[in-house]
Amino acid sequence: MAVYVSALELFSIGIGPSSSHTVGPMRAAERFAAALAEEGILPEVTRVSCVLHGSLAATGVGHGTPDAVVAGLSGMHPETCDPRVVHGAWARATERETLTLAEGPTVAFQASDIAFEPRTKLPEHPNALVLRAWTAASSRQFGGAGSTRAEPTGAVTDMDTVAHADEPPAFEQTWFSVGGGFVRMRGEPVSSATHAIDSDWSFDNAAELLALCAERDVRVCDVAWRSELAVRDEQDVVAGLDAIWQAMHECIERGMRPGTRELPGGLHVPRRAGGMRERLESCGPDQPDLPGEWMRAFALAVNEENAAGGRVVTAPTNGAAGILPAVLEFHLRFNPKAKPEDTRTFLLTAAAVGSILKANASISGAEGGCQAEVGSACAMAAAGLCAVLGGSPAQVENAAEIAVEHHLGLTCDPVGGLVQIPCIERNAIASSTAVSAARLALSGDGHHIVPLDVAIKTMRDTGADMSDRYKETSAAGLAVNVIEC
Numbered sequence: 001m002a003v004y005v006s007a008l009e010l011f012s013i014g015i016g017p018s019s020s021h022t023v024g025p026m027r028a029a030e031r032f033a034a035a036l037a038e039e040g041i042l043p044e045v046t047r048v049s050c051v052l053h054g055s056l057a058a059t060g061v062g063h064g065t066p067d068a069v070v071a072g073l074s075g076m077h078p079e080t081c082d083p084r085v086v087h088g089a090w091a092r093a094t095e096r097e098t099l100t101l102a103e104g105p106t107v108a109f110q111a112s113d114i115a116f117e118p119r120t121k122l123p124e125h126p127n128a129l130v131l132r133a134w135t136a137a138s139s140r141q142f143g144g145a146g147s148t149r150a151e152p153t154g155a156v157t158d159m160d161t162v163a164h165a166d167e168p169p170a171f172e173q174t175w176f177s178v179g180g181g182f183v184r185m186r187g188e189p190v191s192s193a194t195h196a197i198d199s200d201w202s203f204d205n206a207a208e209l210l211a212l213c214a215e216r217d218v219r220v221c222d223v224a225w226r227s228e229l230a231v232r233d234e235q236d237v238v239a240g241l242d243a244i245w246q247a248m249h250e251c252i253e254r255g256m257r258p259g260t261r262e263l264p265g266g267l268h269v270p271r272r273a274g275g276m277r278e279r280l281e282s283c284g285p286d287q288p289d290l291p292g293e294w295m296r297a298f299a300l301a302v303n304e305e306n307a308a309g310g311r312v313v314t315a316p317t318n319g320a321a322g323i324l325p326a327v328l329e330f331h332l333r334f335n336p337k338a339k340p341e342d343t344r345t346f347l348l349t350a351a352a353v354g355s356i357l358k359a360n361a362s363i364s365g366a367e368g369g370c371q372a373e374v375g376s377a378c379a380m381a382a383a384g385l386c387a388v389l390g391g392s393p394a395q396v397e398n399a400a401e402i403a404v405e406h407h408l409g410l411t412c413d414p415v416g417g418l419v420q421i422p423c424i425e426r427n428a429i430a431s432s433t434a435v436s437a438a439r440l441a442l443s444g445d446g447h448h449i450v451p452l453d454v455a456i457k458t459m460r461d462t463g464a465d466m467s468d469r470y471k472e473t474s475a476a477g478l479a480v481n482v483i484e485c
Contacts, residue, residue, distance in 0.1 A: 001196075001204050001359075002196045002197060002198040002199070002202035002203070002204070003196055003202075003203065003204055003205070003355050003356055003358070003359035003360070004196060004197050004201075004202065004203065004223075004224065004227045004351070004352060004355045005194050005195065005196055005197070005351065005354070005355045005358060006195070006197060006227075006228055006231065006232070006351070007224065007228065007240070007241060007244070007347050007348055007350075007351035008228075008232070008237070008240040008241070008244070009182075009194075009195060010180065010314075010316055010351050010354055010355065010358075011244045011313050011314060011315055011316070011347065011351070012078070012079070012180075012181050012313070012314050013078075013079050013243075013244070013247050013311065013312075013313050014078035014079060014181055014311070014312065014313075014314060014318070015078055015081065015083045015086060015309060015310065015311055015312065016064075016083075016305065016306035016307060016308065016309045016310055016311075016312050016318050016321075016419065017062075017063055017064055017306050017307050017308075017309055017318060017319075017418070017419040018063040018064070018065075018317075018318050018319060018419055019179065019180050019181040019314040019316075019317045019318040019319070019321075020055075020056075020127050020177045020178070020179050020180070020181070020317065020318075020364055020365070020366060020472075021055070021056060021059065021060060021063030021064070021065045021068070021127070021177070021472075022063055022064045022065065022067075022068045022078075022309075022318070023068070023078045023181035023314065023318065024127065024177025024178070024179075024181050024182065024183045025052075025056065025065050025068045025069050025072065025129055025175075025177055026068040026069070026071055026072040026076065026077070026078050026081075026086075027072065027077075027078060027181065027183050028069075028072065028129055028131070028173075028175035028177065028183045028185075029050065029068070029069045029070075029071070029072025029073045029129075029131060030072040030073070030075060030076065030077060030102065031072075031175075031183075031185075032072075032073070032131040032133075032173050032175070033072070033073050033074075033075060033101050033102040033104065034102065035171070035173065036101070036104065036133055036171060037102075037103060037104065039171065041133065041135060041170060041171055042101065042103070042104040042105070043104065043105060044135040044136060044137070044170075045101060045104060045105060045107055045133045045134070045135055045170075046105075046107055046108065046134055046135055046136055047107050047108055047109075047113070047133070047134045048073060048099070048101070048107060048109075048113065048131070048132065048133045048134075049113045049114070049115065049131070049132045049169075050069045050073075050113070050114050050115070050129055050130070050131050050132075051114075051115045051116075051117055051129065051130045051132075052065060052066075052069075052114070052115070052116050052117065052128075052129050053117045053118075053120050053121060053122050053126075053127075053128040053129065053130070054117075054118065054120065054121035054122065054125075054126035054127060054128055054366065054468075054473075055118075055121075055126045055127050055365075055366035055471065055472045055473055056127050056128065056129055056177065056366075057116035057117050057118035057120075058118040058417070058472070058473040058474060058475065059414060059417035059472055059473060059474050060116060060417075061417060062265060062414070062416055062417025062418040062419075062474075063417060063418075063419065064086070064087065064309060066089075066090035066114045067086050067087055067088065067089040067090045068086065068089075069090075069114060069129070069131075070089040070090045070093050070099060070114075071085070071086045071089045073099060073101055073102065074089070074099065074100060074101065074102055075101075075102025075103060078181065083309050083310055083311060086309070087264075087309050090111070090114065093109045094109065094110060094111040096109070097109060097110060118473065121468070122174070122176075124176055124186065125176040125177075125178055125364075125366075125367065126364075126366040126367060126468070126471065126472075127176060127177040127178065127179075127364065127366050127367075128174060128175070128176050128177075129174070129175050129177070130172065130173075130174045130175075131172065131173050131174075131175065132169035132171070132172045133169055133170055133171045133172075134167060134169050134170055135170040137170070173185055173186070174186035178364060178367075179316075179317060179358070179362060179363045179364030179365075179366075179367065179372070179373075180314050180316045180317050180358070180363050180364075181314050181317075181318075182194060194358065194359070196355070196359070197227045197228070197230055197231055198230075199226070199227055199230035199231075200226075200230075201223050201226040201227045201230070202227070203223070203356075204359075205356055205360060205453045205456075206353075206356055206397050206400075206451065206452040206453045206456070207451065207453055209223060209352060209356070209393075209397075210393055210394060210397055213393035214393070219345075219349075219387065219393060219396075220348075220349045220352050220353075220383070220387060220393050220396050220397075221344070221345045221348040221349045221352070221387055223352060224348035224349065224351055224352045225237070225348055228348070238344070241343065241344045241347050241348070242343070242344075244313055244347060245328070245343040245347065247311070247312075247313050248302070248313050248315070248324070248325035248328070248329075249325070249329065251301070251302050251305050251310070251311065251312050251313065251321075251325065252298050252301045252302055252325055252326075252329055253301075254301075254305055254310060255271075255273050255274075255300070255301025255302055255303075255304050255305040255310075256273045256274055256276075256277040256297065256298075256301045257274050258274045258275075258277070258278055259274055261274075263304065263307045263308055263418075263420055264307075264308060264309070265307075265416060265418040265420065266416065267415065267416050267418060267420055267421065269307070269420045269421065269424075271304045271308075272300055272304070273297050273298075273300040273301035273304055274301075276293070276296075276297040276300065277297060277301075280293055280294055280297060291330060291333075291334040292330075292432060292435075294330065294333070294334070295326050295327065295329070295330035295431050295432070295435070296326070296428040296429075296431060296432065297428075298322070298325060298326035298329045298330065298431070299322035299323060299325075299326035299427040299428040299430075299431045300322065300424060300425075300427070300428050301322070302321050302322035302325050302326065302427070303321060303322040303419075303423060303424040303427045303428075304424060306318050306319075306321050306322070306419060307418065307419050307420045307423070307424060313325070315350075315377060315380075316354045316357075316358065316363045316373075316376055316377060316380065317363055317364075317365070317373045317376075317377070318419065319365060319370075319373045319374070319412075319419050319423050320373040320374045320376065320377035320378075320427060320430070321377075321427070322424075322427035322428070322431065323374065323377040323378055323380075323381045323427050323430050323431050323434060324346075324347075324350060324377060324380060324381045324384065326381075326427070326428070326431040327381040327382075327384070327385050327431050327434050327435060328342075328343060328346050328347075328381075328384065328385075330431070330435070331346070331385060331388060331389075335389075338388070342388040345384070345387050345388050346384035346385070346387065346388050347384065349383050349384045349386075349387040349388075349396060350380035350381065350383060350384040351380075352383075353379055353380045353383040353384075353396075353400045353452075354376060354379075354380045356452070356453075356456065357372075357376040357379065357380075357404075357456055357459075358376075360453070360456050360457065360460065361376075361456045361457070361459040361460040361463065362459075362460065362463060363376045365412035365471060365472040366412075366471050366472040366473075367463060367471065368459065368460070368462075368463030368466070368471070369409075369410060369411045369412045369462075369463055369466050369470055369471050369472075370407075370410040370411055370412040370426065371404075371407045371408055371409060371410040371411075371459055371462065371463065372459065372463060373412065374407060374410060374426050374427065374430045375403070375404055375407030375408070375410055375430075375459065376404075377427075377430065378403040378404075378407060378430040378431075378433050378434045378437070379399075379400040379401075379403040379404045379407075379434075379437075379452075380400070381403075381430075381431065381434035382399040382400055382402065382403040382433075382434040382435075382437035382438045382441070383396045383397075383399050383400040383403075383438075385399070385434060385435060385438040386398075386399035386437075386438040386441050386442060389438065389442060390442075391438070391441060391442055392446055393446075394445070394446025394447070395441045395442055395444070395445075395446045396441070397446070397451075397452050398440075398441040398444065398446055398448050398452075399437045399438045399440070399441035399442075400437075400452050401448065401450055401451065401452040401455045402436075402437035402440055402441060403433060403434055403437040404452065404455040404456060404459060405450060405455050405458075406433060406437075407430070407433075407459075408455070408458055408459060408462055409462055409466075411466070411470035411471075411476075411477050412470065412471055412472040413470055413474065413476055413477030413478045413479040413480075414472070414474055414478075414479060415474070415478050415479050415482045416474070416479070417474045417479075421478065421482065422478060
């Protein structure tokens with residue numbers, strides 16, 4: 001089984017505040033609207049609804065999920081949409097009492113057409129959304145894998161909260177937002193969400209990746225590069241990697257604009273990156289740990305921009321989006337030996353490690369807690385930094401293992417259901433951990449006791465044992481112990 005996911009997909013350009021709760025639902029809703037058109041039903045639609053399940057329902061409002069669903073139904077894409085139009089889309093549609101579907105009719109809409117079922121977790125994944133459409137003649141049935149005509153049975157309890165509850169919908173799809181903005185529809189294989197690349201350079205785990213590097217005398221980034229070339233032209237890969245880094249860098253710059261502002265959501269969290277930039281620019285060169293201070297400011301900048309709903313790069317998720325950009329910017333700005341092409345080495349190495357984590361554990365906070373998000377991002381950044389500093393494949397694997405090992409058990413308990421506390425500062429701390437992990441690995445020869453694959457299995461097992469209350473539901477931890485005022 002191949003696990004490598006193209007860096008151009010693992011690092012996708014979208015909007016905040018969440019890849020699983022904003023980007024994924026928008027993609028699912030947009031594809032649902034497209035499916036209505038493909039089935040020939042779109043012109044006849046009179047109403048649509050969406051039921052959010054599990055974590056999507058528990059923290060959906062704070063994560064902007066209803067806005068994302070409305071935007072997706074309207075035909076917006078995370079990569080190209082205007083974030084300012086997405087934010088407040090649910091409220092505006094409710095106020096108008098109408099929603100214009102993508103290339104389709106304007107249908108009646110009310111707030112309850114998006115319903116929340118936080119205690120109902122579907123067996124396939126904790127992030128689930130059920131999309132339905134009604135027509136004037138809802139007795140018709142339309143096909144497609146995972147697409148059904150819902151029958152009115154007493155078991156469909158969530159239908160009681162949406163319009164047309166007493167009528168079967170003409171069309172229905174169940175989607176799962178599996179982390180990092182990836183989605184799959186019920187009935188599709190799990191692998192359909194990731195598009196893993198199967199080639200002569202395929203690997204299933206870190207041990208196979210290391211064996212491939214040794215057998216062919218190549219670096220980790222070279223394996224990733226060859227995998228990319230199996231599905232894309234060289235110039236497209238280069239352009240895509242450069243665009244990803246450009247988007248990351250621009251996000252840092254936007255997040256560090258001067259001026260004191262508050263993040264949205266009601267927690268009154270101030271944006272600090274701009275003030276840190278002004279302070280650091282006034283410091284002399286003898287300021288202790290000046291590069292490290294800048295790196296943490298870079299991470300804060302990205303995650304404050306994400307929390308404000310700005311344009312960010314999933315790396316591999318939005319909640320952990322600040323770590324890789326901060327570490328790479330730190331390397332490029334403060335290492336006199338850094339080269340422009342280091343960005344590609346860094347991103348490709350990180351993508352190889354991230355692909356293993358995604359396939360053999362999880363990058364979803366709703367599935368594995370924050371160890372799966374920030375822990376994975378830290379491992380990817382540590383591996384990437386180790387690679388650009390000249391680390392061997394064994395040292396790169398060691399750097400990633402150190403980072404994973406020291407995030408095991410980390411919970412996801414966002415206060416108020418917002419991607420702010422503790423998420424923003426956690427990215428800054430994890431960027432420092434990534435640098436420490438890379439340097440520790442480089443101080444050795446690559447031999448170590450705990451293999452990366454064992455650490456990843458432990459992450460997966462720990463996530464399975466972790467209570468759902470600590471997996472992006474805001475039902476425990478800081479989320480219930482911090483007073484929201």
